[in-house]
């Protein structure tokens with residue numbers, strides 16, 4: 001069977017949060033969209049809701065993307081049922097709260113699995129399909145891919161690694177016509193933003209650590225702003241986007257002048273009171 005002319009996109013972690021918003025936009029842009037997650041019930045529900053009013057139903061596949069065998073099955077299924085793959089958005093990721101002082105090797109492994117190995121598995125398994133379509137991979141980082149504020153436990157370690165994976169892969173895959181980009185958002189607005197880390201905060205951390213971004217004084221981004229950046233990365237093949245935009249020069253200044261960077265981070269992560 002020859003491949004269809006309809007572009008196909010895979011969004012990992014597409015059943016909730018940012019991944020779901022990205023899947024919605026890709027549906028609106030007329031992609032055939034696949035979403036993955038580990039929980040069949042939430043995936044099925046998301047796929048049903050996202051398919052409402054769409055010309056073609058969303059496909060979903062239960063897969064833990066930290067497991068190479070799950071990812072292999074997933075990509076084989078996409079190849080069989082959709083015959084092509086044009087865009088991958090690697091959105092699976094987990095944040096953290098804590099101090100480096102209390103960070104255990106097990107927690108580092110978990111965070112690297114969730115934020116880095118997940119993406120590595122999906123990228124490696126999809127290379128042949130992406131080379132055929134001259135496709136695009138978008139990895140979802142965080143401001144923690146660029147700076148390492150206080151109270152985020154091992155999150156910055158993992159998201160910095162994801163940034164490294166993204167830049168190296170972009171250079172490696174350029175000759176094959178595959179683009180790899182990173183979108184690094186600050187805290188994203190959502191109903192449970194202030195309560196997600198209530199159970200994860202260790203003794204001795206200030207209350208602000210429970211807040212989005214570990215209490216970083218950056219206003220919550222509307223999810224659409226981040227989705228727009230993902231679409232820009234796909235359409236314009238942008239290598240590296242930071243949202244909110246105004247933080248890019250501050251981050252660059254911090255990298256050029258580390259003392260100034262530390263001062264800025266302390267200022268942005270100090271409680272107002």
Ligand SMILES: NC(=O)c1ccc[n+]([C@@H]2O[C@H](COP(=O)([O-])OP(=O)(O)OC[C@H]3O[C@@H](n4cnc5c(N)ncnc54)[C@H](OP(=O)(O)O)[C@@H]3O)[C@@H](O)[C@H]2O)c1
Pocket residue numbers: 012013014015016017018019036037038039040042063064065066091092093094095114118140141142143185186187188189212
């Ligand atoms: N939320 C923010 O404020 C924010 C800010 C900056 C960056 N980010 C980044 O944006 C991304 C999405 O964050 P979010 O807060 O929107 O996520 P979320 O609401 O926690 O949703 C996570 C999604 O990923 C799925 N998932 C988790 N682990 C998985 C695994 N191993 N295999 C397959 N699916 C898995 C979840 O479904 P199951 O649980 O059913 O598997 C769910 O669909 C992450 O990379 C995060 O680091 C978020």
